[in-house]
Amino acid sequence: MSKTETIVFTGGGTAGHVVVNLALMPEFIEEGYDIHYIGSYEGIERELIEGMNGVTYHGIATGKLRRYMSLENMKDPFRVFKGLLQARKLLKKLKPKIVFSKGGFVSVPVVMASRLTGVPSIIHESDYTPGLANKIASNFAKHVLTTFPETDNHLPEKKAVNIGAIVRNELFEGDPDKAAQFTGLSKDQPTLLVMGGSAGAQSINQAVREALPQLLKHYQVIHLCGKGKYDDQVKQPGYVQYEYVTDELKDLLALSDLVVSRAGANSIFEFLALRKPMLLIPLSKQASRGDQILNAESFKKRGYADLLEDESVKAPTLIEAVNQLYSQKEQYHENMTSYQPKQTKEDVINMIIRTMK
Structure with a gap:
């Protein structure tokens, strides 16, 4: 596989928004893809990803999508907009075949930028109901992969694909x-x-x-x-x-x-x-x-x-x-005993490959 084929992963804010990416990225590194990760400047995703062999980390500005009243809510739209511009610039430079997002507030400007630059994106939603970040980002993504079958009822019908959980080997x-x-x-x-x-x-x-x-x-x-x-x-x-x-x-x-x-x-x-x-x-x-x-x-x-x-x-x-x-x-x-996790990971990898431009 040529190293000119690039995949961008994103997601952060908590370890839960990173572990799925940690499970998938080694599979694509082994196949020779050029792997990049877009996260926040100082979030836990940077700690978990930076220094990982075969992955280049890029930090961008990001806001926090709060559901409560805070003065910080007035600043966050500007942070998100700055992050969107930074993500758009990065995607234009990297020219990835696809963006894969695990969610979290840092992923929103990245998925939005993927639509602006014509790069297909896939989101993975782990929870029973979609988080606020993934609800927003789903409007700009090609597919939203779900873990619980019931989650499909909360997403656009043509985008939701129930695929299950991805577990690290x-x-x-x-x-x-x-x-x-x-x-x-x-x-x-x-x-x-x-x-x-x-x-x-x-x-x-x-x-x-x-x-x-x-x-x-x-x-x-x-x-x-x-x-x-x-x-x-x-x-x-x-x-x-x-x-x-x-x-x-x-x-x-x-x-x-x-x-x-x-x-x-x-x-x-x-x-x-x-x-x-x-x-x-x-x-x-x-x-x-x-x-x-x-x-x-x-x-x-x-x-x-x-x-x-x-x-x-x-x-x-x-x-x-x-x-x-x-x-x-x-x-x-x-x-x-009836749960078989390893097949899910293969299904996600195959979908990423099929969705690439």
Whole structure:
């Protein structure tokens, strides 16, 4: 494949708006495509992408698409317009065959610029209902790929394509021996992995730490508490905490028997692909648009997960829910066996290739 054929990826704001791109880009790099990534100047996408072999990162100005009143809302249209001009200039220079967007506010000017420059674009929407950024960007895209079948009802009929979740290959290569060495924990005891997202979740963190005396009677606990949320006062045998991990996550998942997590779509489909029974604690409607609640309810309905509302997260309710999940783990494993994640990734790659100019 000639290196003159270029693909631009975009998406950012949270790790969830990057991980799908991280799963796809190596496949195209291996085939010889010239891969570029357009993100914000200082977002988490820059941290995750910059320095990745075979990918050139470009930062642009971006606003935040807020649903609440803020003085910053007056400045954001100018930032978005500046980002649009920057993205248009980049696309004219790079001349990509296609733009692939995972969403997030930084992706809006990039997808808009793709329409202005005549470059086809594809959006992937992970959540049950489209986020605001993808709702706007879908007007300028050729296709919108969805993870949940129900999402198609919220998008233009001719653009929506239900394709499923894209899972990174490396997640299937996790090594429990490496995780045991990394954490100092045993491979022979039930292990609970707690994840609150890249920014952490204070309600989950507090409940887990208060529940440790009871949890540690039955489980080892690996706690990914979020940046700035590490508590060096909490040290107990069988409990380890990290602000955030990257390459080690696949090994930690391989060691873990259960997962407690927020309900971001990318993460929960990864747990599903790995057959990990999960207790989902979605962001409340007071803290989000409610997408995680719908994600979690869908998974509970299908028998993939149990659900605990954020407002109900206390040490006693967490302990009870974790114990119930563990007692039914074999049933959860059986429910998950019908899900086949690897074919979805191939389908997305084929669609990107077919859509190229």
